[in-house]
Amino acid sequence: MLDTTTTAHRTPILAQGTGGIVSPLPPADRFVLRLKGxxxxxxxxxxxxxxxSVRGTPAHFAARLGPDEWLLVCPEGEGAAAQAALEADLAGQFFSLVDVGHRNVAVAVTGPHAADVLNAGIALDLSDAAFPAGSATRTLLGKADVVVVRIGDGFRVESWRSFAPYMHAFLADAAQEFA
Structure with missing residues (x-):
């Protein structure tokens, strides 16, 4: 296995600390787990x-996106320990665990108009009744494939790094209506 601690350095693609309704989240370690039964x-x-659905805390969670697919997120630096623990706990099972921490970027969308901001580009009902806390889904935001997680007080929107500037600009523009 390649030692990425010495060969790769993750650089932020979005400026940190912009605040407001839409704000970039710090880097995290992420995995896609495929496991049946x-x-x-x-x-x-x-x-x-x-x-x-999603289970966990805003910083450490498992979002079930399909019958045998989870997006697992933990704070940056905890990925190696999480991977080792997952592999140990799933020994004897047939599974696939892929590190996608380098691929994804996340933003937080918070405040009383968070669902309205997201609905500027997402054609799903994100109201409290239809998409309560503990919900997660893969969908489109405009032209970008995203994962929307509702955990804690707001929404976490995950996208591929290549879509991140588009996603952030789209949401920041939509948020101006509610600033």
Missing amino acids: FSGTAGDFDLTGPLN
């Missing part, structure tokens, strides 16, 4: 939720 806890991630 498992319900339980593995590597400190709760994998018991139904489809389109």
Whole structure:
């Protein structure tokens, strides 16, 4: 396995500290887990939720995006320990665990108009009744593929790094209406 601690350096693609309704989140370690027929806890991630749900805290969570697919997120620097724990807990299972920490970027969309800002580019009902806390889904924001997670007080929007400037600019523009 390639030692990425010495060969790669993740650089932020979005300016930190812009604040407001839409704000970039700090880098995180992320994995995509594909696993059939498992319900339980593995590597400190709760994998018991139904489809389109998220379990955990805003900084450390498992979002179930498909029947056998989870997006796992933990604070930057905890990925190696999380990966080792997952592999140990899932020993004997047939699974795929892919590190996508370098691929994704996240922004927080918060405040009383967070759902309205997101609905400028997402054609899903993101109201409290239809998309309550503990919900997660993969969808489109304008032309960008994103994962929307509602955990804590607002929304976390994950996208590929290549879509991040577009996603951030789109949401920042939509947020101006509510500033």
